[in-house]
Amino acid sequence: MDWVERMNKAIGYIEDHMTDAMDYEAVAKIACCSVYHFQRMFSFIADVSLSEYVRRRRLTLAAFELQNSPIKVIDLALKYGYESPEAFTRAFQNLHGTTPTAARSTGIKLKAYPRMSFQISIKGAAELNYRIEELKAFSIVGLQERVSTNIVSTIIPDLWANAAKDGLFERLWEIRAVDHPMRGILGACADGDWGKNEEFHYIMSIVSQQSPPEQMIRRDFPGATWAVFEAEGGPEGIGEIWERLYTEWLPTSGYDLAYLPAIECYLPPAENNNELWVPVVKKGDKQEGL
Structure with missing residues (x-):
């Protein structure tokens, strides 16, 4: 609890x-x-x-x-x-x-939104496939965009559509680190000032050891523990995993979220699924914020 x-x-x-x-x-x-x-x-x-x-x-x-x-x-x-x-x-x-x-005045209809409270709700027994990975420090390289949390559901699909038209993914694939476990095209949700202006950085990227090409950026990640969740289908599957992470897995897993960006990993179409990589720490372990 x-x-x-x-x-x-x-x-x-x-x-x-x-x-x-x-x-x-x-x-x-x-x-x-x-x-x-x-x-x-x-x-x-x-x-x-x-x-x-x-x-x-x-x-x-x-x-x-x-x-x-x-x-x-x-x-x-x-x-x-x-x-x-x-x-x-x-x-x-x-x-x-x-x-x-x-x-x-009396008789005027008004709306009342009560104080919210949380509790664990027992849901269906649908499986949630995940694994724990220990990764050494690595870097991602890609195109960074500033996104408002209020329009995430609309702006990010547009970013991916525009990137596909501009050939971004082909350019990223050419500089990928071939043997890294995080092996797809990545959507990283990152920003050192998370939440201050209700905005964050979204980086369409690849794990790479190379210097960033023109108009791209590089972001370095320290060694960390990651919970990796399998998601069937396209972006909709990733969205479902985000919800189940917060409402089903996190409350009972023995882990807390780490102060590092989470990463959506879109694998080649032939693999029929994608992955959500979420940095975690065991409950009670101390960690430093970004």
Whole structure:
């Protein structure tokens, strides 16, 4: 239950700081993972983004205050982090379908989003194929793009489509490290400032010992332990594995996520499957953040 306890403590921190500038790094630290992983984990489990959860909860609490106190709208807007009463009113109306002033009246319909809590849910017995790999330090070389976590599902497929048209994958294949276990075209989710601006770097890449060609970058990885999950089909299969990693494997595996980028590995079509490489540490082991 350690994982469940940490997630609920992270929610507790969020709830205790609803009227403060939200420190997502502190939240992720409580959950023992990077901000990027916490945001993805939260979205997969809750089916809503972390930022949207915070927005809904703040506007829920604001509605309660409007109906139960004489607080002014301008003071309420500032309390919940809005720069102006106008911005607060727009957000409030988008969620509740009415203005803050009208919300004080009896008979007005409002929406309430309750505090979230986590628990382990017993699901079906579908197998999840994985292995643990110990890798020495290695480097990837590829094309790096800045991506907002709010548009991941739409922008990344476009990045891959454009890369295919431009012949990126053929160029990467020519410089690959032939004998490395991570042997496909890679999609690495990486950034030392994970979560600060709700953005990260996505690198379409290959494991390589060569210097990066023009317009490409090189990123070095230290030696680490990796959990490697088999995913059938294309990107949809990888997406399913991400969800099962967070909701099924991680809570009971004896491992925590390490402070290193995770990597989606797309193997040659003849192999009929792909892989998700996730850096992990055994629970209780100390690790340094990026």
